[in-house]
Amino acid sequence: MDRSAIPSEIKREVRQRCGFGCVFCGWPIIEYDHMTPWAETQRHHASEITLLCPNHHADKTRGLLPEADVRQANANPRNTRVGESAPYAIHGFRGTTCTVSASPYVDFYANIARTGERLILFSIDGVVPIEFRLGADALLMTLRVADKEGNTILQIIENELVFSVAPWDIEIVGARFTVREAKRDFFLDMRLLPPNRVEIMRWSYSSKFGRVDIGPEGLRLFSVDNPRITIRGPGKLVIDAALGACIGENSTGLGAGIGVP
Numbered sequence: 001m002d003r004s005a006i007p008s009e010i011k012r013e014v015r016q017r018c019g020f021g022c023v024f025c026g027w028p029i030i031e032y033d034h035m036t037p038w039a040e041t042q043r044h045h046a047s048e049i050t051l052l053c054p055n056h057h058a059d060k061t062r063g064l065l066p067e068a069d070v071r072q073a074n075a076n077p078r079n080t081r082v083g084e085s086a087p088y089a090i091h092g093f094r095g096t097t098c099t100v101s102a103s104p105y106v107d108f109y110a111n112i113a114r115t116g117e118r119l120i121l122f123s124i125d126g127v128v129p130i131e132f133r134l135g136a137d138a139l140l141m142t143l144r145v146a147d148k149e150g151n152t153i154l155q156i157i158e159n160e161l162v163f164s165v166a167p168w169d170i171e172i173v174g175a176r177f178t179v180r181e182a183k184r185d186f187f188l189d190m191r192l193l194p195p196n197r198v199e200i201m202r203w204s205y206s207s208k209f210g211r212v213d214i215g216p217e218g219l220r221l222f223s224v225d226n227p228r229i230t231i232r233g234p235g236k237l238v239i240d241a242a243l244g245a246c247i248g249e250n251s252t253g254l255g256a257g258i259g260v261p
């Protein structure tokens, strides 16, 4: 019998059970492992599949990691034990310009060597949930993603990614990162494209001062006092500014591409 692909529903069940990372080390770049070799079972049951990082998977395949040890780690996965993922370093962001796409219709671009060494996508009454900063030998990305109650569920602090195991699903496939609350309900859908580009297809950030919504229909900015601003196609708008959009008070000292007072 040919080995068939693992159905996506089963993969998700395995990710949820294992805390979205290698059951030994918590690393979020994972492979699916049939704890009993496929040749013996020839079936995909979520309870018989676990998550291993490429290193631990290679050890198991070479016979350097006994199946019993894998089962033991699977019974108490590292990330669910700790409550969050092991830190993952994002490599390769560098240069003096960067672009962040916020929906298919808006590119925030900045030459940050020229414009104050930071590209801040949004400032909401002084809070900056996403930015790039020019470090000594790298571009440093910072991003905070929270749930509706304001709990941090994923953060990248200067290129180091950590996420909570609380969301319904977290998946990293190639350069695409998705965090979901339910089947079609995205907290975040983005692609990291080093050396100097990030594409955010879905993300919402809100505070009591305002809200930013990025989705397939475009970019929407709200402030508490003003009607929303919506930017959508057919064309693409490129905003060349160190502070892309400012909602509320501007305490960054940078000129804003879009202001929502």
Ligand SMILES: [Zn+2]
Binding pocket: 022, 023, 024, 025, 026, 027, 052, 053, 054, 055, 056
């Ligand atoms: Zn591992």
